[in-house]
Amino acid sequence: MQVYEAPLRDMKFVLHELHNDDGFGNLEALAEFTPDLVDAVLEEAAKVAQEVLLPLNRSGDIEGCTLENGVVRTPKGFKEAYDMFREGGWCALASDPEWGGQGLPEALNKLTEEMICSSNLSFSLYPGLTHGATTAIEGYASDELKQAYLPKMVEGTWSGTMCLTEPHCGTDLGMLRTKAVPQGDDSFKISGAKIFISAGEHDLTENIIHLVLARLPDAPEGVKGISLFLVPKYLPKEDGTPGPSNGVSVAAIEHKMGLKASATCQLNFDDSIGWLVGTANKGMEAMFKMMNTERVSVGIQGLGVGEAAYQSAVWYAKERVQGRSLSGVKNPKGPADPIIVHPDVRRMLMTARAYNEGSRAVGAWVSRALDAEKHATDPAVKARAEDFIALMTPVVKALFTDCGYESANLAVQVYGGHGYIAESGVEQFVRDARIAMIYEGTNGIQALDLVGRKMPAHAGRYLRSFFHPVSDFIEANKADETFGKMIEGLEKAFGALQLSTGTIAQKGMKDPEEAGAAATDYLRLLGLVAMGYTFAKAALIAQAKLDEGTEDAAFYTAKIGTARFFFDRLLPQATAAFLAIKSGKASMMALDVEMF
Ligand SMILES: Cc1cc2nc3c(=O)[nH]c(=O)nc-3n(C[C@H](O)[C@H](O)[C@H](O)COP(=O)(O)OP(=O)(O)OC[C@H]3O[C@@H](n4cnc5c(N)ncnc54)[C@H](O)[C@@H]3O)c2cc1C
Numbered sequence: 266m267q268v269y270e271a272p273l274r275d276m277k278f279v280l281h282e283l284h285n286d287d288g289f290g291n292l293e294a295l296a297e298f299t300p301d302l303v304d305a306v307l308e309e310a311a312k313v314a315q316e317v318l319l320p321l322n323r324s325g326d327i328e329g330c331t332l333e334n335g336v337v338r339t340p341k342g343f344k345e346a347y348d349m350f351r352e353g354g355w356c357a358l359a360s361d362p363e364w365g366g367q368g369l370p371e372a373l374n375k376l377t378e379e380m381i382c383s384s385n386l387s388f389s390l391y392p393g394l395t396h397g398a399t400t401a402i403e404g405y406a407s408d409e410l411k412q413a414y415l416p417k418m419v420e421g422t423w424s425g426t427m428c429l430t431e432p433h434c435g436t437d438l439g440m441l442r443t444k445a446v447p448q449g450d451d452s453f454k455i456s457g458a459k460i461f462i463s464a465g466e467h468d469l470t471e472n473i474i475h476l477v478l479a480r481l482p483d484a485p486e487g488v489k490g491i492s493l494f495l496v497p498k499y500l501p502k503e504d505g506t507p508g509p510s511n512g513v514s515v516a517a518i519e520h521k522m523g524l525k526a527s528a529t530c531q532l533n534f535d536d537s538i539g540w541l542v543g544t545a546n547k548g549m550e551a552m553f554k555m556m557n558t559e560r561v562s563v564g565i566q567g568l569g570v571g572e573a574a575y576q577s578a579v580w581y582a583k584e585r586v587q588g589r590s591l592s593g594v595k596n597p598k599g600p601a602d603p604i605i606v607h608p609d610v611r612r613m614l615m616t617a618r619a620y621n622e623g624s625r626a627v628g629a630w631v632s633r634a635l636d637a638e639k640h641a642t643d644p645a646v647k648a649r650a651e652d653f654i655a656l657m658t659p660v661v662k663a664l665f666t667d668c669g670y671e672s673a674n675l676a677v678q679v680y681g682g683h684g685y686i687a688e689s690g691v692e693q694f695v696r697d698a699r700i701a702m703i704y705e706g707t708n709g710i711q712a713l714d715l716v717g718r719k720m721p722a723h724a725g726r727y728l729r730s731f732f733h734p735v736s737d738f739i740e741a742n743k744a745d746e747t748f749g750k751m752i753e754g755l756e757k758a759f760g761a762l763q764l765s766t767g768t769i770a771q772k773g774m775k776d777p778e779e780a781g782a783a784a785t786d787y788l789r790l791l792g793l794v795a796m797g798y799t800f801a802k803a804a805l806i807a808q809a810k811l812d813e814g815t816e817d818a819a820f821y822t823a824k825i826g827t828a829r830f831f832f833d834r835l836l837p838q839a840t841a842a843f844l845a846i847k848s849g850k851a852s853m854m855a856l857d858v859e860m861f
Contacts (some may be wrong), residue, residue: 267690268580269319269383271311274820275375275622277304279629282806283799287630287734288639289650295370301391303373310377313355314384317346322385326525326693332466332518337466337528347391347469356392356421361638364415371635375565375628381571386697387526389569390463391424391470393562393595394512398476401555402495405543410495413505414474420781423472427555428496428532435461436710438478438549439487443534445479445494455496455821457518458531463704464513465530468496470762472507473498475532476555477539485546486610489762493548494539512537523696534657557658558706563705566663567669567698568624574619574669575693581680581689582610604679612834613679617672617829622824623796624665626803630795631633631657652730656719657795659711663785664792674699712784716769717777717790728766731791735796735798748804752801754832755797761843762794768846782850792840797836798827 360366443457483488499507543551582605590606663704674693677684773780807821
């Protein structure tokens with residue numbers, strides 16, 4: 266059974282308690298968002314997630330989207346839910362008030378995103394992509410385009426897409442063929458075929474605004490010749506309402522493994538009118554603005570599904586009775602004990618729990634940096650936030666989605682055979698979570714971004730935005746009476762990360778394949794250290810609360826328990842990653858292609 270109750274207590278902990286010393290807080294521009302207001306928003310979002318979106322998750326998966334006579338229909342109930350969502354102002358949460366948004370802190374917005382993804386990942390894509398598209402338009406489009414499109418997109422009556430992928434080009438966008446021909450005024454005619462376009466066509470909004478990558482006639486080859494265009498499904502009339510159709514048609518909807526209620530479309534653009542967003546041939550710059558926002562959000566998708574899978578597994582592990590506890594009967598009135606008594610079931614539940622709490626804590630840290638990047642008045646804080654975001658974006662995307670998928674898989678295992686049967690609802694989590702490791706740049710490409718671009722940037726400056734707080738924390742706390750041993754573990758993993766950084770920098774300079782061979786392990790290692798750091802901090806805070814006396818003892822005790830599990834059972838993966846990195850590319854690349 267799909268069970269989900271928003272983890273509000275942990276959300277409030279990461280928002281209000283965990284990161285107060287990171288230097289990204291106390292932003293005057295966000296002063297109106299008092300803790301009470303923030304908590305009230307979280308509680309309302311939880312209601313929307315639990316009461317409106319969760320009930321449509323499984324039915325949406327079963328029914329899927331349909332294409333009939335060029336019209337795509339979302340599953341039953343989606344349109345009503347979307348209208349309710351839009352009318353409640355949820356589409357406009359994080360957008361700029363200049364365009365009708367509510368300007369909420371990202372630290373809060375990302376937690377509401379998590380709830381939406383937990384309750385209905387497919388649904389989350391419709392408003393999520395629109396938000397990404399508005400970010401690119403805000404950053405790069407002309408004032409005229411902003412005025413014409415942003416208000417409707419921010420309020421959610423029009424939605425947005427990102428159209429990059431073509432049949433022959435996914436990762437390597439330099440090969441894309443969609444054409445843009447200038448019309449002599451400020452418009453262009455766009456022609457070409459795009460595939461895999463999320464929310465490419467649907468029945469939720471009055472208009473759909475596509476952001477399309479295409480090539481101008483005289484464009485240089487490769488990624489340096491790509492431009493970005495805004496192409497509406499319907500051309501707006503003078504009064505701003507949707508007018509004539511703009512030559513965008515749906516060739517098919519993709520039949521896919523999961524995410525069935527999200528319409529993934531093959532789109533044809535046939536002399537469709539579009540306008541340049543940003544500078545000609547510099548489309549990747551504008552698209553990256555959108556993709557970076559989306560990458561953090563896709564990481565949150567992984568966390569969201571991981572949390573729902575975990576909660577569904579906990580529910581089952583308390584209900585299902587099989588076998589007797591190895592430490593003596595726990596349910597004497599029943600024929601067997603609930604499976605939650607068994608160590609191996611605990612291993613699975615604790616792993617998922619630790620990945621979720623670790624991801625949420627690291628995610629909150631990055632979201633606070635997103636707020637500081639936007640609102641800090643001190644240039645040094647702003648610069649540090651920018652460095653930290655640049656470094657952590659690929660980590661959030663890949664680590665959280667890897668962990669989310671692992672948690673979903675563990676949930677199926679907790680259910681045993683019943684987990685493999687569709688009625689249980691948990692196999693959907695595996696199918697849904699799987700895509701987040703692929704889109705927005707596969708996790709392998711995120712790892713290459715980390716070692717190839719982020720690690721060497723400005724002689725390691727981005728890395729320092731992460732290394733400094735971790736090493737300061739270790740120095741300040743390694744003699745702690747209660748958690749000294751835990752912090753020693755963090756010091757060891759951090760040492761492995763520093764050594765690996767040196768190894769990759771050295772070997773990669775001579776042979777880029779060495780960096781490529783180390784990338785995925787390096788991202789995991791950095792991610793584990795980030796989680797370890799936040800867990801150690803959390804444990805210290807929790808202990809202090811327990812020492813001073815609190816009504817919330819159960820929460821803080823559990824936090825320490827989860828932190829201890831992370832250090833005992835998950836952080837040791839850091840040593841394995843370090844050894845794998847140290848071994849280099851030799852065995853990975855040894856076989857000739859013909860030998861495969
Ligand atoms: C459900 C769904 C929704 C999507 N939504 C959108 C959308 O809204 N808009 C959009 O434009 N696209 C969308 N996509 C496309 C998605 O972003 C791409 O599938 C993804 O970027 C990978 O591209 P590809 O499938 O062509 O794989 P390929 O690029 O062919 O990659 C195949 C494998 O090779 C690896 N690889 C490729 N190049 C390298 C390299 N240089 N170094 C190391 N490894 C490499 C990859 O990591 C991967 O493992 C969606 C896809 C799906 C399935």
